[in-house]
Amino acid sequence: MSARDFFFKKGEPMIWLAGTGLAVSLLLIFGLLTLVAVRGLGFFWPQPLVLIETADGKRVLGEILTREPVPEAKDGGQRIRVKIANRDLNGLDFRWIEEKEIAKRDTPPNALLLERQEYGNFHGFLKELRRGDEAIGGADAAGLARLEAEQARIRPAFEGLREMEKKEVGAINAALERDRLAVRRAEMKKDPDLEKLHAASAARQAELKRRYEDLRERLESQRRELSKVVATFVDANGKSKAVPVRDLVRIVAPNGASVWTKAGVYLSRLREFVLDDPRESNTEGGVFPAIFGTVLLVVLMTAVSVPFGVVAALYLREYAKQGRFVRLVRIAVNNLAGVPSIVFGIFGLGFFVYGIGGRIDQLFFAEALPTPTFGTGGIIWCALTLAILTVPVVVVATEEALAAVPAGMRHASLALGATKWQTTWRVVLPAAAPGILTGLILAMARGTGEVAPLMIVGVVKLAPTLPLDGVFPYLHLERKIMHLGFHLYDVGFQSPNVEAAIPMVYTTTILLLVIVVALNLTAILIRNVLRKKLKSSTF
Amino acid sequence: MDTLMTSSAPGPTAQAPIVSAPDPSVEGRPDVITCRDVNLFYGEKQALYDITIGCKKNAVTAFIGPSGCGKSTLLRCLNRMNDLIDGVKITGTIAIHGEDIYARGTDVTAIRKRFGMVFQKSNPFPKTIFENVVYGLRIQGENRRSVLEETAERSLRNAALWDEVKDRLRDSALGLSGGQMQRLCIARAIAVEPEILLMDEPCSALDPIATSKVEELIFELKERYTIVIVTHNMQQAARVSDETGFFMLGKLIEFDKTETIFTKPRQKTTEDYITGRFG
Numbered sequence: 001m002s003a004r005d006f007f008f009k010k011g012e013p014m015i016w017l018a019g020t021g022l023a024v025s026l027l028l029i030f031g032l033l034t035l036v037a038v039r040g041l042g043f044f045w046p047q048p049l050v051l052i053e054t055a056d057g058k059r060v061l062g063e064i065l066t067r068e069p070v071p072e073a074k075d076g077g078q079r080i081r082v083k084i085a086n087r088d089l090n091g092l093d094f095r096w097i098e099e100k101e102i103a104k105r106d107t108p109p110n111a112l113l114l115e116r117q118e119y120g121n122f123h124g125f126l127k128e129l130r131r132g133d134e135a136i137g138g139a140d141a142a143g144l145a146r147l148e149a150e151q152a153r154i155r156p157a158f159e160g161l162r163e164m165e166k167k168e169v170g171a172i173n174a175a176l177e178r179d180r181l182a183v184r185r186a187e188m189k190k191d192p193d194l195e196k197l198h199a200a201s202a203a204r205q206a207e208l209k210r211r212y213e214d215l216r217e218r219l220e221s222q223r224r225e226l227s228k229v230v231a232t233f234v235d236a237n238g239k240s241k242a243v244p245v246r247d248l249v250r251i252v253a254p255n256g257a258s259v260w261t262k263a264g265v266y267l268s269r270l271r272e273f274v275l276d277d278p279r280e281s282n283t284e285g286g287v288f289p290a291i292f293g294t295v296l297l298v299v300l301m302t303a304v305s306v307p308f309g310v311v312a313a314l315y316l317r318e319y320a321k322q323g324r325f326v327r328l329v330r331i332a333v334n335n336l337a338g339v340p341s342i343v344f345g346i347f348g349l350g351f352f353v354y355g356i357g358g359r360i361d362q363l364f365f366a367e368a369l370p371t372p373t374f375g376t377g378g379i380i381w382c383a384l385t386l387a388i389l390t391v392p393v394v395v396v397a398t399e400e401a402l403a404a405v406p407a408g409m410r411h412a413s414l415a416l417g418a419t420k421w422q423t424t425w426r427v428v429l430p431a432a433a434p435g436i437l438t439g440l441i442l443a444m445a446r447g448t449g450e451v452a453p454l455m456i457v458g459v460v461k462l463a464p465t466l467p468l469d470g471v472f473p474y475l476h477l478e479r480k481i482m483h484l485g486f487h488l489y490d491v492g493f494q495s496p497n498v499e500a501a502i503p504m505v506y507t508t509t510i511l512l513l514v515i516v517v518a519l520n521l522t523a524i525l526i527r528n529v530l531r532k533k534l535k536s537s538t539f
Numbered sequence: 540m541d542t543l544m545t546s547s548a549p550g551p552t553a554q555a556p557i558v559s560a561p562d563p564s565v566e567g568r569p570d571v572i573t574c575r576d577v578n579l580f581y582g583e584k585q586a587l588y589d590i591t592i593g594c595k596k597n598a599v600t601a602f603i604g605p606s607g608c609g610k611s612t613l614l615r616c617l618n619r620m621n622d623l624i625d626g627v628k629i630t631g632t633i634a635i636h637g638e639d640i641y642a643r644g645t646d647v648t649a650i651r652k653r654f655g656m657v658f659q660k661s662n663p664f665p666k667t668i669f670e671n672v673v674y675g676l677r678i679q680g681e682n683r684r685s686v687l688e689e690t691a692e693r694s695l696r697n698a699a700l701w702d703e704v705k706d707r708l709r710d711s712a713l714g715l716s717g718g719q720m721q722r723l724c725i726a727r728a729i730a731v732e733p734e735i736l737l738m739d740e741p742c743s744a745l746d747p748i749a750t751s752k753v754e755e756l757i758f759e760l761k762e763r764y765t766i767v768i769v770t771h772n773m774q775q776a777a778r779v780s781d782e783t784g785f786f787m788l789g790k791l792i793e794f795d796k797t798e799t800i801f802t803k804p805r806q807k808t809t810e811d812y813i814t815g816r817f818g
Contacts, residue, residue, distance in 0.1 A: 408662030
């Protein structure tokens with residue numbers, strides 16, 4: 001046999017082909033992960049602020065982002081993209097500058113990057129710091145130190161104030177709403193004591209309104225106090241801009257900063273991203289509500305879909321008489337996994353939201369109508385919609401797991417006089433548990449990545465409250481939620497400032513991946529513990 | 540075991556059709572299991588033809604024969620395990636102490652509780668050794684710690700496994716060796732105090748040492764239980780059993796004292812089989 005024949009007989013080409021396929025898949029996955037990681041994780045690292053003077057004498061201060069050839073340029077000139085910020089002064093965050101027009105570049109050490117509550121970042125220099133009419137700091141290093149000290153004092157106090165406002169005003173509003181609903185309920189029931197109730201309600205409402213006025217006044221005076229300190233900055237062209245220190249989220253002087261200072265800024269930004277609420281229509285600030293919503297949604301979805309899927313698979317595999325009908329059911333269930341997910345969303349809207357939710361409103365929350373309580377999108381409907389979507393995955397995995405339990409085990413149990421149910425419950429299910437957990441893992445992965453159906457059954461761009469809080473009944477299943485997947489879509493394609501939001505898209509993607517991996521790792525750990533308990537023997 | 544002694548009214552087959560020479564040890568004991576004219580069909584295919592056989596109390600009855608002869612099928616009829624297979628039809632009567640176990644309205648799980656069954660391939664549950672042994676008690680609702688522990692120790696001692704596993708009762712049963720697993724299955728079967736032990740080729744997956752241990756065990760167990768064993772190892776049948784039935788193609792060719800079957804069989808086929816001319 002010639003060497004070539006032998007090469008083919010051994011199946012060498014097929015092995016190479018299979019190996020190449022695997023290598024390409026791995027390359028794609030790692031390429032994607034690397035791209036996302038580089039783009040997303042680098043975003044928080046402070047970049048130097050470059051002062052660029054163009055030939056016409058205009059100056060900009062900004063971060064240089066990319067450099068590329070000028071389109072259709074004959075001389076092969078390059079241009080750079082600069083983030084110039086100062087949206088309120090320039091109207092734009094970004095600018096292209098052709099390199100041949102640049103007269104001078106400089107990195108002034110006193111250049112500041114200010115992250116503001118509104119209008120995005122500001123690039124410029126400190127001019128002065130005032131409290132009321134009194135100047136308390138100048139443009140020098142001492143002035144900057146003073147500014148940082150004031151910001152460190154005022155900003156947390158201001159945020160605390162807003163937090164308190166949200167909480168206390170929210171509590172008063174909730175009390176007012178409760179009162180209104182109580183009266184409405186009495187009216188609907190034609191309560192004989194209606195007059196008395198109206199009077200009592202009016203009194204209570206007056207009291208609540210008075211408390212609200214008090215609160216507002218108190219908050220307002222504190223806010224005035226905190227707003228007294230105002231910093232004035234100038235941009236590269238000397239245009240000045242006054243900003244109350246309470247609105248400064250973060251002050252960075254990137255040009256003179258050491259690596260450690262930069263690392264500190266990096267961590268502080270990362271912390272804000274993971275733990276804070278979003279700002280500026282989601283393009284800045286954090287994504288905590290979205291993380292919370294996603295995780296809670298996946299947990300609720302799993303809690304519904306796994307028991308349902310396991311029970312369905314149990315019946316199909318263990319109890320139903322195997323035949324044409326069961327085969328049909330099985331095919332139908334498997335094909336459910338191939339239905340476009342938006343269809344599930346529409347079904348969820350029609351069946352859960354309008355159907356069940358609407359009925360619940362009529363029966364239990366009639367007094368609140370026409371404002372819907374459950375008859376509108378909410379986390380519970382999101383969870384149920386995703387549950388239907390993922391049940392087939394659980395059913396298929398569980399059926400496989402049940403089928404893999406050796407017949408000998410069942411026979412041993414039955415021969416001991418166990419009923420079929422005892423056998424299923426005590427022997428078959430425990431033996432199938434690792435396989436069922438595999439189904440759970442797949443279902444979670446599928447559910448976490450799903451966005452389309454959620455957009456119409458309760459995921460929103462910005463949810464004012466989390467579905468879990470300190471107010472009875474603590475878990476508010478009717479509330480709308482934010483979701484990382486939807487956040488991605490919203491920030492990347494629907495935000496007013498798409499360009500500024502691109503890095504957010506990458507970071508959010510990383511976060512979503514981290515959550516999927518974390519949820520899966522938990523399930524895999526549990527499965528491994530179970531497998532160890534069931535480890536098979538070697539003769 | 541007292542109940543067994545007193546309750547055994549001689550069955551309808553007190554006079555077995557094929558009776559061997561009188562033997563003081565087995566002869567005269569009452570039949571615990573009696574099969575009369577048992578025919579079994581898997582759908583259209585007939586697997587057993589007119590089997591009439593009796594298994595004596597506290598004796599080991601062996602079923603031998605070539606593969607597919609129906610010996611395992613008959614064994615599985617005794618505790619109604621064939622019910623698990625779709626399309627099985629059985630005619631004739633099978634009775635324990637004269638009580639027809641295929642009678643209408645019989646509680647199958649109650650029947651099965653009177654039998655312990657050991658399978659060809661050891662099949663411990665994916666649980667701890669302890670939980671394996673007490674499984675039968677648990678499904679009967681027994682949850683008292685003391686009772687369970689006592690039963691586990693007694694059963695494991697009777698299955699000659701106690702000394703090997705007493706320090707690792709909380710470990711997975713799937714970590715045992717093949718022979719230990721099979722003895723664990725025996726312990727599990729006798730933990731519920733059955734009257735009869737059914738063994739379906741219990742040693743066919745074991746090495747010679749493990750086999751001899753199980754055989755010794757069978758010898759001891761027949762003091763307390765009526766044992767029916769299916770084997771295709773003829774030496775094993777000769778070593779452990781008191782009476783032997785030789786099956787072929789679904790028919791009971793010859794049933795007699797083991798000694799007789801192996802020394803002076805009356806049928807030519809039996810002789811051919813045990814001398815190794817076929818099978």
